Every structure is written in structure tokens, then in C-alpha cells.
Amino acid sequence: MKQYSDLEFLRLSKWQRFTYKIAAFFCGIPKAIASLFWTVVNLIKTGCKKVADEFMDIVTTFTKGDWKTKVSFVVMGFGNIARGQILRGLLFLAFEAVFIVYMFAGGGYWLSMLGTLGVQGPTQDYDPLLDAYTTHYHDNSFKILLYGVLTIFFIIAFIYTWRTNVKQNKLSEQILRSGKKLKSGKDDLRSLVDDQFHKTLLALPLTGILIFTVMPIVFMILVAFTNYDGAHNGYSNNLFTWVGLDNFNTLLSWQGGNGGGQSYSATFGEILTWTLIWAFLATFTNYFLGMFVAMMINKKGIKLKKLWRTILVLTVAIPQFISLLYVSKMFARNGLINLALMDLGWISQPLPFWEDATWARVSVIAINIWIGIPYLMLITTGILMNIPADLYESARIDGANGWQQYTKITLPYMLFITGPYLLTSFTGNMNNFNVIYLLTGGAPTNPAASGAAGSVGYTDLLITWLFKITTGAESQYYLASVVGIMVFVVVAVISLVVYNVLPSIKNEEDYQ
Amino acid sequence: MSKNENTLKRHMGLKAANRISNFFVYLLLIIISVVWLIPFIFIVLQSFRVESTYQVGYVIPQQWGFDNYLKLWNSDFKVWYLNTFIIALASAVLITVIQLCMSYTLSRFRFKMRGPLMRFMLILGMFPGMLTMIILYRVLSDLGLTQANAVPGLILVGVASSGMGYYVSKGFFDTIPKSLDEAARVDGATRFQVLYKIILPLAKPIVIYTILTAFMGPWGDYVFARYVAFGTSSGYNVAVGMYSWLTNDQIARMYTTFCAGGVIVAIPVTILFLCLQKYYVEGVTGGAVKG
Numbered sequence: 190m191k192q193y194s195d196l197e198f199l200r201l202s203k204w205q206r207f208t209y210k211i212a213a214f215f216c217g218i219p220k221a222i223a224s225l226f227w228t229v230v231n232l233i234k235t236g237c238k239k240v241a242d243e244f245m246d247i248v249t250t251f252t253k254g255d256w257k258t259k260v261s262f263v264v265m266g267f268g269n270i271a272r273g274q275i276l277r278g279l280l281f282l283a284f285e286a287v288f289i290v291y292m293f294a295g296g297g298y299w300l301s302m303l304g305t306l307g308v309q310g311p312t313q314d315y316d317p318l319l320d321a322y323t324t325h326y327h328d329n330s331f332k333i334l335l336y337g338v339l340t341i342f343f344i345i346a347f348i349y350t351w352r353t354n355v356k357q358n359k360l361s362e363q364i365l366r367s368g369k370k371l372k373s374g375k376d377d378l379r380s381l382v383d384d385q386f387h388k389t390l391l392a393l394p395l396t397g398i399l400i401f402t403v404m405p406i407v408f409m410i411l412v413a414f415t416n417y418d419g420a421h422n423g424y425s426n427n428l429f430t431w432v433g434l435d436n437f438n439t440l441l442s443w444q445g446g447n448g449g450g451q452s453y454s455a456t457f458g459e460i461l462t463w464t465l466i467w468a469f470l471a472t473f474t475n476y477f478l479g480m481f482v483a484m485m486i487n488k489k490g491i492k493l494k495k496l497w498r499t500i501l502v503l504t505v506a507i508p509q510f511i512s513l514l515y516v517s518k519m520f521a522r523n524g525l526i527n528l529a530l531m532d533l534g535w536i537s538q539p540l541p542f543w544e545d546a547t548w549a550r551v552s553v554i555a556i557n558i559w560i561g562i563p564y565l566m567l568i569t570t571g572i573l574m575n576i577p578a579d580l581y582e583s584a585r586i587d588g589a590n591g592w593q594q595y596t597k598i599t600l601p602y603m604l605f606i607t608g609p610y611l612l613t614s615f616t617g618n619m620n621n622f623n624v625i626y627l628l629t630g631g632a633p634t635n636p637a638a639s640g641a642a643g644s645v646g647y648t649d650l651l652i653t654w655l656f657k658i659t660t661g662a663e664s665q666y667y668l669a670s671v672v673g674i675m676v677f678v679v680v681a682v683i684s685l686v687v688y689n690v691l692p693s694i695k696n697e698e699d700y701q
Numbered sequence: 702m703s704k705n706e707n708t709l710k711r712h713m714g715l716k717a718a719n720r721i722s723n724f725f726v727y728l729l730l731i732i733i734s735v736v737w738l739i740p741f742i743f744i745v746l747q748s749f750r751v752e753s754t755y756q757v758g759y760v761i762p763q764q765w766g767f768d769n770y771l772k773l774w775n776s777d778f779k780v781w782y783l784n785t786f787i788i789a790l791a792s793a794v795l796i797t798v799i800q801l802c803m804s805y806t807l808s809r810f811r812f813k814m815r816g817p818l819m820r821f822m823l824i825l826g827m828f829p830g831m832l833t834m835i836i837l838y839r840v841l842s843d844l845g846l847t848q849a850n851a852v853p854g855l856i857l858v859g860v861a862s863s864g865m866g867y868y869v870s871k872g873f874f875d876t877i878p879k880s881l882d883e884a885a886r887v888d889g890a891t892r893f894q895v896l897y898k899i900i901l902p903l904a905k906p907i908v909i910y911t912i913l914t915a916f917m918g919p920w921g922d923y924v925f926a927r928y929v930a931f932g933t934s935s936g937y938n939v940a941v942g943m944y945s946w947l948t949n950d951q952i953a954r955m956y957t958t959f960c961a962g963g964v965i966v967a968i969p970v971t972i973l974f975l976c977l978q979k980y981y982v983e984g985v986t987g988g989a990v991k992g
Contacts, residue, residue: 331839379891386892387810390802394864397799401861402825405833405840482733485726490719499975500734506974507741508921510940511963514947516740518756518956525743528758559737564985571986620829622924655831656924666835673832680827 214689243352250359258358265351268358272365276374281354288347296340303337306330306415307428330423330430334415338408342399412670413437419664436671456645457672459635461679463550464650467625468618471557472611478558479565480573480603486566487573498570501563509560513627516556517543544633546647553648557624568610569603576602612687616680620652631657651676741967748961755953769961777934778962781942784852785966788919788938791856796863796915797908804867805896808874809882822865830862831924838928851929851936858925859918869984873907874900910984913977920970939966 261268266281307328316323381389421429440453486497519525520542527539542552584594631646631653658669750762841847846854885895923940930936946955
């Protein structure tokens with residue numbers, strides 16, 4: 190590939206620059222991989238060095254420290270208490286106590302079982318008292334995996350806290366040696382609304398994210414490497430266990446799926462293609478039509494601007510499940526539109542809005558325009574009004590017509606400002622569960638694909654497929670989590686590519 | 702188009718051409734308005750229809766009446782409505798507090814973990830939320846917060862993960878000049894006082910925007926709500942309950958009742974929304990520009 194200098198690059202036309210950038214991105218991939226490799230190597234190097242430094246620091250703190258520090262290595266917080274920082278010391282001590290109790294009360298068990306996810310499934314044992322066989326439950330794979338992950342999180346937190354404890358002892362010694370006073374508990378509390386205020390503010394939100402987002406995601410990623418499904422629920426029927434990369438092989442292999450249908454990979458490929466087409470069309474139809482409507486309302490001489498806007502905004506206000514479900518039924522086989530058209534005698538057969546693959550896909554995109562234009566109208570109105578009017582003034586004096594003004598002024602400005610929005614909107618549409626599920630539920634069913642993981646329809650996105658796999662008869666949780674990881678990979682790759690091509694502002698501080 | 706316009710201009714002068722183009726714009730706007738409003742007008746009309754409870758080929762009822770609303774009153778709809786209202790109210794308060802804490806901190810403080818934290822949350826956001834449904838359900842069911850007790854469970858999950866959606870309000874906080882904070886700090890205010898006395902009064906639009914979106918969200922929450930409350934009508938929210946009316950075995954009896962329910966659900970939310978429209982527009986626009 191030809192490398193351009195800065196000056197040559199500036200001489201290219203817009204389109205050439207764009208293609209050049211994309212080409213440069215893909216040509217840069219090998220280089221990027223190489224540099225990634227070296228970054229990783231360097232990271233490991235510096236990581237090792239850091240760990241070594243930490244160890245050296247811990248050792249010197251121990252050998253050079255006084256007896257209070259030495260006791261603190263075993264009894265966390267002892268040094269703080271002995272030096273008068275009662276509050277901090279008690280918190281350290283309490284954390285250690287909780288940790289030890291937890292590890293003995295169950296943490297050790299969960300951790301030891303994590304390698305196998307349980308060995309003993311439910312058994313039928315003879316109960317002499319009842320003179321009957323009763324079921325006894327033993328290991329629970331689900332809980333082992335869940336609490337095993339939690340225990341690992343807890344151990345990491347403990348190591349971090351222990352290290353902080355050691356650091357604090359060293360620091361306190363230094364401060365006392367230099368003749369200054371240590372912070373009292375009162376000072377600590379005060380700093381929580383002042384210097385350390387961010388810790389107070391972030392404590393609650395981050396705890397929530399850790400427990401209800403991070404932990405579940407880690408869990409579900411791990412599920413992708415097990416055989417967890419309806420038949421292996423890990424408790425009442427069979428335990429589940431680690432299967433390595435088998436599930437990824439299943440999804441990406443070319444062999445036929447169960448039930449003699451098409452292979453998983455073919456189904457996956459079809460759904461992925463439609464997901465990308467859908468996301469692209471849904472994003473850009475809305476974007477341009479929304480901008481068009483906004484420009485019409487903004488046009489000089491148009492009256493009742495507020496009324497037009499309010500009418501459109503109404504659709505934003507009404508909960509989507511009402512409008513989408515209603516419209517979905519309106520276009521159904523025996524819905525209002527078909528019945529009315531047949532009553533009028535315009536058609537003799539109901540139009541197959543949701544029964545034919547192409548009809549359904551087009552209808553979904555059309556109705557999505559109906560849903561999406563009001564948002565885009567709102568967003569673009571504000572930005573359009575911010576474009577300096579003298580730009581248009583001078584363009585008009587130079588003899589530019591409406592279309593030229595649009596392509597040379599409005600569009601570049603809009604694309605520049607809304608670039609990041611378009612990206613989030615694209616990935617949001619890829620995962621637009623509501624519109625697809627409430628309108629079609631994925632229908633019409635794709636008979637070729639039905640052998641692989643539940644009934645798959647022509648309008649199914651990856652996300653609705655994931656939902657169907659999860660709630661389907663076989664409850665193939667492992668496959669659902671593989672699909673989820675795939676969605677993540679696709680979204681991440683697209684974001685990465687677009688961010689490298691986008692001219693928009695990446696530097697946050699410049700913006701403020 | 703433009704050539705025609707130019708010739709028109711020559712013949713009739715600028716004003717007349719403008720009038721013609723305005724006429725077409727009005728025409729288009731009227732068509733758009735009709736298309737956008739029609740489904741809602743239809744819902745309202747059909748909710749008053751008495752003679753048939755299923756879909757028919759006409760819109761204006763032959764027999765008007767409140768039958769569908771009475772049917773609504775005698776069904777579980779009251780429970781669903783109350784459930785949704787409680788969830789919406791609790792979310793509005795708690796999600797607002799959490800999101801504002803998060804966005805204010807990330808906008809104003811510069812601490813060591815800030816960059817990594819934001820990058821980490823960006824990556825987390827790329828995982829589909831649907832993925833974690835299974836485990837969240839199991840965790841909630843261990844806590845006893847599913848089926849009949851779905852309401853606190855839904856509030857818990859909704860609020861706990863809401864910190865991820867800090868982008869819009871962070872964008873707003875970024876626009877408030879930092880010199881205000883610094884001036885107050887010089888005068889001896891603590892960080893907490895800066896937030897409470899200076900930033901919050903200025904942030905009124907974004908606070909209202911956050912409350913509004915947090916309140917409106919639960920009214921349309923379907924997937925997770927259904928998963929959590931599955932099979933127990935007393936734990937449904939309006940979306941889950943009313944969706945069940947449109948399944949194949951119920952639709953013939955309940956279609957017009959669904960329309961009536963839709964009207965009842967939409968009225969308060971729409972009124973609230975139209976009153977606070979200004980703030981919503983500000984938030985949405987700001988969010989898009991900041992990305």
C-alpha cells in the first residue's frame with residue numbers, strides 16, 4: 190500500500206481520504222498485532238518488576254518495622270490501633286475477621302470444588318424410616334460456580350486490603366518518625382466529604398455494578414466453557430462441568446446441528462448478516478429521515494413549529510410496548526389493515542406482512558423508522574440550529590443551491606458532531622431487542638435453521654436468538670453465553686474500527 | 702429539482718417560489734403528523750368499541766361504551782398498574798441518585814483509577830444485557846425476590862446496574878465551568894458543599910431529565926420482568942400482563958381491553974412527558990453531542 194505524506198493526504202478528495210483511512214487501518218493490522226505482542230511482553234516485564242518491587246517493599250517493611258508493624262502482618266489493623274487510629278484499625282480487623290470466618294464457613298469448599306464443579310449428583314437412597322426411596326441432593330454446580338467466582342473476588346479484595354494495611358504501617362512509621370501527627374478517625378471521616386469525596390460518591394454505584402453487572406458477566410463467560418443447560422442444571426438432574434472450547438467449536442463448526450438441520454455456523458452466519466444489515470439500515474434510515482424532518486420543521490417561514498414537534502414527540506412518550514404491540518397486531522394477517530383493505534376490495538388475500546421473510550424484514554425497518562424519527566428529529570434540531578447562519582449566507586452569495594448547501598455544510602457538520610452517536614446507535618440497534626421481539630418475535634420461522642437451537646426466524650437478531658436459546662425447551666445456557674460473547678466480539682470490533690476512522694474528538698479534556 | 706426551482710424563481714420571483722416550497726413542506730408535515738398519530742387515535746377509538754372484542758376492518762365503533770374499561774377494572778390490571786407505578790417511582794428516586802453520583806464524580810474528580818474505570822465500563826457495556834438474565838434470575842430467586850415478590854427484585858436489579866448509564870449526565874456536568882468549583886474551594890467549601898450548594902442548583906435540567914427517563918423506563922420493561930415474574934400474575938408489570946392478552950389464545954377476547962389498558966398506561970406518562978419535554982430535549986441533544 191502506498192504511504193502518503195501529510196501534504197499528499199490533504200490533497201486527496203474526501204472520498205479518497207476515507208478509503209485511504211480504511212485501507213490504512215486494515216493494512217495496519219499486522220503491525221498492530223506485532224505491537225500488541227510487544228506491548229503484552231513489556232506489560233508482563235513491567236508487571237513482574239512491579240510484583241518484585243512490591244515483595245521487596247513488604248519484606249523491608251517487615252524487617253525494618255517496629256513490633257507493631259510486625260504484628261500487623263498477621264493481625265490486620267493492629268498497628269493502626271496501637272498508634273491511635275482506632276477507626277481504621279477496627280475496619281481492617283473486622284474485614285480480616287469476616288474473611289476468615291467466610292473461608293472456613295464455606296469459601297474453602299466452594300473454591301476446592303471449582304475445578305470439577307461438583308462430583309456427586311443427586312442420588313436415590315433407601316430411607317428405612319419411610320420405607321421408600323428418597324432423593325438426596327449433593328453438590329450444586331451452579332452454586333459452586335457462582336460462589337467460587339465470588340470467593341475469588343473476595344480473596345483478591347483481601348490481598349489488596351492486606352497490602353494496604355502493610356503500606357499504612359510503613360507510612361505511619363515514617364510520619365511518626367518525622368515528628369508529625371497521624372490523622373484521627375475524625376479527620377478520616379471529614380476527608381470522606383472532602384478530599385476523598387469521590388470514594389464516598391462512587392461506593393454505592395460501583396458496588397451495584399460489581400455485584401449485578403461484573404459478577405454476572407464473569408459468571409456467564411465461564412458458563413460458555415461448561416455444558417450447563419436444561420438437562421444439566423447442576424442440581425436436580427445432572428451436574429454440569431467444564432468442557433473447554435467445545436461450545437465454540439459447536440457454534441463455529443460446519444457440521445449439521447441436532448435434528449438434521451443446518452449447521453450452527455450457517456444459522457449463526459445468517460443471523461449475524463441480517464443483524465448487521467438491520468443495524469445499518471435502522472441507523473441510517475432514521476438518521477437521514479430524522480434530519481430531513483427536522484430541517485423541514487426548522488425551515489424559515491414554517492409556522493406552528495412547536496405543534497409539529499409535539500406531535501412527533503408523542504410517540505416517544507408512549508411506552509414502546511404499547512405502540513409496537515399495537516402496530517404489530519394492526520399489520521397482522523387478520524389485523525386492521527388487512528381487514529380494511531379486503532373490505533374495500535383492494536386485495537383478495539391478506540398481505541403477508543409478518544409471514545413472508547422479505548415482507549417482514551421491510552416492515553420491521555419501516556416501523557422502526559416510525560419509532561425512531563422523533564428521537565432523531567429532537568437530536569438533530571438542536572444541532573442544526575447551532576450551525577452558524579453566516580456559513581449558509583456566504584454559500585448563497587457564492588451561488589450554492591439547496592442541495593449543495595446540504596452536502597457541503599449541513600451534512601459534514603452533522604456527521605462530525607454526531608459521529609459517536611451514530612456508533613452507539615448502530616451497536617444499540619444490533620441489540621435492539623424490543624423492536625424485533627414485540628413486532629415479530631423473530632417470525633417468520635426459518636425452517637432450514639430450526640434444527641439448530643430452537644426455532645430461528647428470518648427477522649431474528651443475535652440478541653433475540655440468544656433470548657430464544659435461553660428460554661427455549663432445551664435451555665442451552667452454554668450456547669446462549671457463547672452467542673453473547675460473539676455479540677461482544679462483533680460490537681467491540683466495529684467500535685474499534687469506527688473509532689479509528691472517525692474524525693471526531695477523542696480527547697475528552699479538549700472538549701471541556 | 703434545483704433547476705426547476707431556479708426557473709421558477711426567474712418567472713415568479715423569490716417570494717412565490719418560497720411559498721410553493723413551503724406549501725409542499727406543510728403538505729409533508731401534515732402527512733407525517735397523520736401517519737404518526739393514526740395508531741394512537743385508533744387505540745383510543747377501539748378502546749371504546751363494544752360490539753366486538755377482536756380486530757375488525759373499521760375504526761369507528763358502531764356501539765360506544767366503557768365496557769372495556771370496566772373489564773380492565775375487574776381484571777388483574779390494577780395490580781400490574783400498581784406494581785409498575787411502585788417500580789417507576791422507586792427507580793426514579795434511586796437511579797437518579799446513583800447516576801448523578803457517578804456522573805458528577807467522573808466529570809469533576811481526577812483520581813488514579815478514573816481512566817481505567819471508564820474504559821472498563823465502556824467494555825462492560827458491550828456485553829448484551831440479556832446474557833446475564835439467567836444468573837440474575839437465579840440470584841433473585843435465592844433471595845426470594847421472584848414471582849410474587851418480583852417488584853423489589855426488579856427495582857434492585859434496575860437500580861444496581863444503573864451506574865453504567867452515566868454518559869448523558871456526565872456530558873452535562875462537563876459543561877458547567879470548573880472555575881466555579883475552584884472559586885468555592887478557595888473560599889473554604891468542602892467538596893460536598895460544592896456539590897450541594899453550587900452544582901446541584903445548576904444541574905436542575907439534567908436532574909429532571911434523569912428522573913423522567915428513570916420513571917418512564919419501567920413502563921416498557923418487558924423481557925426481564927417477564928423472566929422474573931413468570932407465571933405469577935401478582936408480580937407482573939403492565940407490559941408483561943398486557944402482552945399476555947395478545948397471545949393467540951387470548952387475543953380474540955382481550956384485544957379491545959388491551960387498547961383500553963394502553964390508553965390508561967399512556968395517559969399519565971404522556972402528560973408527565975409533555976410537561977417536562979423541554980428538559981428531555983435538552984438531555985437527549987446533549988447526550989448525542991457528547992457521545
